[in-house]
Amino acid sequence: MSSQALSPIRIPWAVPPVGDEEADAARRAIADSRLSMGRNVREFEQAVEAYTGRGHGIAVSNGTDALEVAMRLLEIGPGDEVLVSALSYIATVNCIVRAGARPVWCDVNPETLNVDPADLAARITPRTKAYVAADYCGFAIDYPPIEKACADNGVSIIVDGAQSLGTFHGERSALKVGVLATTSFHSAKIITTGEGGMVLTDNDDLAERARRYRGQGEIPGRKYVHDALGFNHRITDFQGAIGVVQMTKLARLCELRRQHAHQYHAAFAGMPGVRVPVPLEGTTPAWFSLPILVDDRDGLARHLRSAGIETRSLYPIPTYRQPIPEYRHDQDPLPAAELCASQVLNVPLFAQMTSQDVDDVVGEVAAFVSATP
Template sequence: MATPVRIPWARPAFGEAEIASAVAALHSNWLTMGPRVAAFEQQLAALAGRRYAVAVSSGTAALDLALAALGIGPGDEVIVPAMAYIAAPNAVSYQGARLVLADVDPVTWTLDPAEVVRRITPATRALLALDYGGAPAHHEALTALAEARGLALVVDAAESLGACFKQRPTVAYGKVAITSFHMVKILTSIEGGMIFTDDQALAERVRLLRNQGEDPQQKYCHLAIGNNYRLSDLHAAIGLAQIPQLEARLAERARLAARYQACLAHLPIQLPCLLPSATSTWFLYSVLVPNRDNVQAALASRGIETRVSWPLPVHWQPCYQALALGSCFPVAEHMAAHVLSLPLYLGMRDDEQDEVCAALEDALRMCL
């Protein structure tokens, strides 16, 4: 029998403010996309320092619409990190474009600009950079590279809303950036996503496509083949209630991450490392450990839940094996074999975190 979980990997954080906001939305009799979605967009655009923010139903929808609005299609190539959540490569495939993988940096675990240079061809149209675990990618170098080559930089900030690189929000980088409001994210609307850009035409295209391609001036007249990627006012109401809490949430996660860094520094594992002048949301606190599966099982036997984010690099996913046949991305492969994401959540007590550290040290001693 499995040991009951005593220390979870993550825990949603909701309070009376979210409940009151959701109830108010229910009493308003306007639950579909409406005034609360518009307010959510306006507040997030201001937070991001972008001219436009467009709310959608998920981070996956945001990636799909971002590439679609950029006009990515058959014959185009989009470079994606080989270690990425499946939504990123899938968004490229949705467009009928060619997915091109590049290895990640062995220190930051984000898209390696040097590897990107090696993968660019005359068909390359965009770079899709993911902020792994909430830590910024090499956005300055990738921005310079994209501008020099005439490419669109798409920033997948699904895990990094609130993080900064060189005092600039991660979602302020790129021709377009996206984030996610999934239940376990730092700021959540239960489900949802947002697209950020400074390009008016691109924002208008995204708004058109998220609403079935319907002409905003003429109901049931469809100018393009779109989708139902709308966010509801009920979801936006929950997100709006969480915006004032974002700064405190980030500070608490940073405090917990700093405690992990100090407590685990003496162990024979690789700890997460940020670029200079970068701050992280610490959505994940991932480490690379030897004998990962045995270590994870040892922690589970003590009621400590962990996650493997992620166990397969993109080219090892069954749905992409044929596409990437014969490809080798050694950093992503090493990471997938050793990565382990430790518990980190709002409300985590110091004694719980100390127990995780002690249990990890015991597991390493037992498994080495």
């Protein structure tokens, strides 16, 4: 182990936007004594339904569970192929592998870091059942050509919207795309309930089944009688209460993130050696994170850390190369995903940061790249 002490973190990568209001709401929910799945959970679901324009929201324990429920709802399993970007969080792929289906990795567009629609369309086969679409860091996917290719071939779209609650295509929420969408309320997300997730759909039958899977497959109104192989994906009522408060803040939180992101982008524009993915025209990113691409990514990460600035790399390895025994490791390298994974660094972005924080990060990035030959 290195004996060199790291300087304290001055600007963290993310800070959950919770405070007294959330604590008070949680306290009230606990005092109500219905600790699991009470009226606060339903109110939270309704707030997300209204925000996304979806007919049904089914709150679950986390975003990973939400994806697992989505796989079951569409009966995805052995023999099925499911399209997925090579550059996403591991949960986007694990749900496919866990269902027994085969992930079919698609390359990304190096300008957007989102899936390349032409590459995706070329990978559709008669076995392709679904595409799990995760808007990278809340940047909107180029849906029009993808929706067409999927519709033409009977491929269902499931949006993994863990990073894109707050992303819009024109007026349409990213979580309104596809037959099912999921999201996460993990503490690093734009709004949070600590842990938590939701399944969203407009289909009454899918919603009914999702609710049943969430509660052990029990038939509504018939205690201890079960007609589906369900599990426990429930969420607590105090998390629901926190979620209700967080939803009232979502638009403002997205606006603050947008301001910081625009300040970053203005500063990085034209900075030699630094590239930023640009949002697609007509879309509004949720600004879940602020990715930049630089040749010496690891060197920059070390430099920023020594200046007390925390970073992440979303993601340093395309998911097809993760050393997970259950994964088939027969994917040829996808050039754009490999390049982006080697260059991407996500700098701090959270609602409560100040304009001075952004300037400090930009200053350190500029100092590093200008000193790099």
